[in-house]
Amino acid sequence: xxxxxxxxxxxxxxxxxxxxxxxxxxxxxxxxxxxxxxxxxxxxxxxxxxxxxxxxxxxxxxxxxxxxxxxxxxxxxxxxxxxxxxxxxxxxxxxxxxxxxxxxxxxxxxxxxxxxxxxxxxxxxxxxxxxxxxxxxxxxxxxxxxxxxxxxxxxxxxxxxxxxxxxxxxxxxxxxxxxxxxxxxxxxxxxxxxxxxxxxxxxxxxxxxxxxxxxxxxxxxxxxxxxxxxxxxxxxxxxxxxxxxxxxxxxxxxxxxxxxxxxxxxxxxxxxxxxxxxxxxxxxxxxxxxxxxxxxxxxxxxxxxxxxx
Numbered sequence: 467x468x469x470x471x472x473x474x475x476x477x478x479x480x481x482x483x484x485x486x487x488x489x490x491x492x493x494x495x496x497x498x499x500x501x502x503x504x505x506x507x508x509x510x511x512x513x514x515x516x517x518x519x520x521x522x523x524x525x526x527x528x529x530x531x532x533x534x535x536x537x538x539x540x541x542x543x544x545x546x547x548x549x550x551x552x553x554x555x556x557x558x559x560x561x562x563x564x565x566x567x568x569x570x571x572x573x574x575x576x577x578x579x580x581x582x583x584x585x586x587x588x589x590x591x592x593x594x595x596x597x598x599x600x601x602x603x604x605x606x607x608x609x610x611x612x613x614x615x616x617x618x619x620x621x622x623x624x625x626x627x628x629x630x631x632x633x634x635x636x637x638x639x640x641x642x643x644x645x646x647x648x649x650x651x652x653x654x655x656x657x658x659x660x661x662x663x664x665x666x667x668x669x670x671x672x673x674x675x676x677x678x679x680x681x682x683x684x685x686x687x688x689x690x691x692x693x694x695x696x697x698x699x700x701x702x703x704x705x706x707x708x709x710x711x712x713x714x715x716x717x718x719x720x721x722x723x724x725x726x727x728x729x730x731x732x733x734x735x736x737x738x739x740x741x742x743x744x745x746x747x748x749x750x751x752x753x754x755x756x757x758x759x760x761x762x763x764x765x766x767x768x769x770x771x772x773x774x775x
Contacts, residue, residue: 469668469710474661478706482698489705489738492712496770497762498674498741499755500552500586500717501545505573506532510558514613514623515687516653516680519558525685532557532566538573542580548755550744551772553577554586554609560626561590571603578604582772586646591630597637607644607673610634615662618655635670648676648719651703652695653688660703664710674741675707675714679721697730701738708738717741723753728761736765 467473477485508529510519518525542553555573557563562570570589577585587600588609600608612631613619619628638645647670649663667675679700682691695703708716716739722731735742742762744755762769 469665471661471665474664474706474710475658477709478657478661478702482701485702485705486733486737489708490736492708493738494715494740495766496740496768497735498552498715498717498770499545499548499550499744499758500554500674500741501541501548501550501745502554502556502586502588502743503533503538503541504558505538505555505570506530506557506559506563508558510560512560512623512625514625516622516650516683517686518683520686523683523685523687525683532563532569535573535576538576539580542577542583545745546580546583548744549759549769549771550755551582551770552584552586552607553580554588554607556588556609557590559590562592562596567596567599571599574600574603574605578606584772588646591626592634592637594637597634597641597643601641601643605643607646608638609646609676610638611648611650611676611678612663612666612670613650614653614655615659615666617662618653618659622653632670635672644674645670645672646674646676646717647672648674648678648717650678650680650721651700652680652691652721652725654691654694657699661706664703664707667707667714668710671711672714674717675711676717676719676741676743677704677707678719679725681721681724695725697726700726701730701734704734705738715741717743719743720752732761732765735761735767 508527513522518527574585584606586607616628
């Protein structure tokens with residue numbers, strides 16, 4: 467089946483049951499768990515309208531400098547105990563801070579030293595030298611979202627561009643690291659623009675597509691965006707992403723616990739989601755990993771185990 471814009475629009479508008487059934491043809495029966503730590507939080511120079519960490523907005527976000535190796539190790543071990551096989555360090559800011567970049571490389575090694583755990587990092591827009599050093603340090607996967615489609619990007623952020631993000635994506639691929647690249651939905655984009663996201667992600671072809679659901683943060687320009695997407699359209703979008711990206715994991719990420727009922731979370735998990743970012747997120751509270759473990763079992767799937775164990 468050739469994936470085109472017209473086909474995805476047609477599929478998006480099917481009866482929901484039909485759409486989910488179609489998506490299930492491409493969805494894995496094993497669900498991969500990953501987790502993260504907000505290794506440096508707040509004081510970001512960028513004006514992304516959704517973000518609590520932007521210095522442009524008064525969100526009263528808790529801030530802290532780069533965490534210690536011990537904190538990374540303990541958090542990664544806790545994640546492993548909850549069946550995660552990937553652990554990410556995430557830092558605020560447009561680009562990695564050169565003053566502690568070498569320390570971040572050491573944090574990656576700390577994760578790699580834990581048996582059965584793979585390292586991930588989400589540390590901003592990269593240059594070539596930084597990308598090369600991350601590869602040499604043994605980073606398994608780099609995370610860098612497009613956040614929204616190209617046509618809507620200027621409505622989300624003006625301090626950097628969509629192409630800046632694509633440039634980093636291309637560097638990650640050039641240095642043969644795995645790529646995690648996703649979006650945030652519910653930011654006022656149209657259905658057509660959700661289709662654009664699906665097709666742009668298909669061109670990128672990441673290993674994992676984390677799908678975040680906007681959590682409106684008081685103090686940001688999107689603080690009242692509660693009504694920009696409903697549960698049915700979340701389900702439709704997840705299904706379309708899976709159909710357009712059959713070789714990528716569609717991963718639950720931030721916001722699902724306030725945007726989806728438990729029944730609909732499990733419905734998507736059954737038909738079109740095959741990855742979960744467990745635990746808490748950057749500045750918001752997530753779902754207890756035990757609940758995710760139970761949900762995976764309930765829908766008849768298995769949790770993916772690390773093949774290096």
